[in-house]
Amino acid sequence: MITDKDTDFVYFSSLIKELDQYTPFWKRLNTILTEKKIKYGFIENTRDIWCRDYMPIQLNVNQFVQFEFFPDYYLSPQYISKLTIPSEVRTNEKMDLKYINLIIDGGNFIKSTSDVILTEKVLKENHKLSKESIITLLKKEIHLDNIYLIPQLPYDMTGHADGMVRFISNTDLLVADYSNESKSWRTKMDKALDKTGLNIIQYPAKTTEERNQDGDYTAKGTYINFLQLENYILLPQFGLDTDDLAFIRTKELFPNYQVIPVNSNEIATNGGVLNCITWNIKRKVNIPLCDPLSKYPTS
16 A cells, blocks of 8 residues: 555645635645645545545555545534535546445554554444454455554544554554543553554654534644655644644654644644645656645646
8 A cells, every 4th residue: 555655745625725714724834835845736526624534545556445435423413514425526636446335534544555553433334244344355455464453532523543543664653642541441552552563652642621612622732643745744733832742753753754843723623633634645647736826736
């Protein structure tokens, strides 16, 4: 599979530049993308900004896997209008898509070149299938070596793993600090991580009790949800006392990357950070950089 370090182009939902609530954030981010000459584009016909979840997984330059996007947290009257239909979205990519009849959000699909980590939310959303059937299907269709399941954070309605863990390599795994979780949950997580046999590297996180206007917990303090592509890591910052620690630790862990801090409070308020709002891929052709004032690429 294509991993983040292999990618050279990043997509965003067009809503990130169209909705007033995200305007300050997009201006800051767009300045960085332009200064660093990071190539980017926009996904049209989306209903929310969290494109990581409804866009396909890249296996190689030509092949992608599309899971069903029908998460249970969008099925309430409060959120159903924000449910993006993957078949309706539009990009400039010509993709060879393989469809797999499993409900899996991209934010719950943490990958190395050959292994995947998901939370146990995948079992709830595909409850008609056994755990063994789900794992067998994924291994067969995507040619995976290992699939590891970890417990879902109890207060995270999405059940995503991208705020919890992240591969640095095929053998090294970043794990966001969970020392403030309950003892019973920590024990369960410890056992799940031990089963992977991976080298576990602790990574900063800050647990906050802040909720947004919908009553959901924000993603402030979730530093592990950064954007990684080419030689850059765009690291979310929140104005918290742990911001500097996360920045320093990231520079230590990724000495060959330029780590760029990005104030991300506007998106974190709604439950996600930089990995959530991006779909970064490896491209086979060089398509011109998008004009930030236009919906479409310009030459």
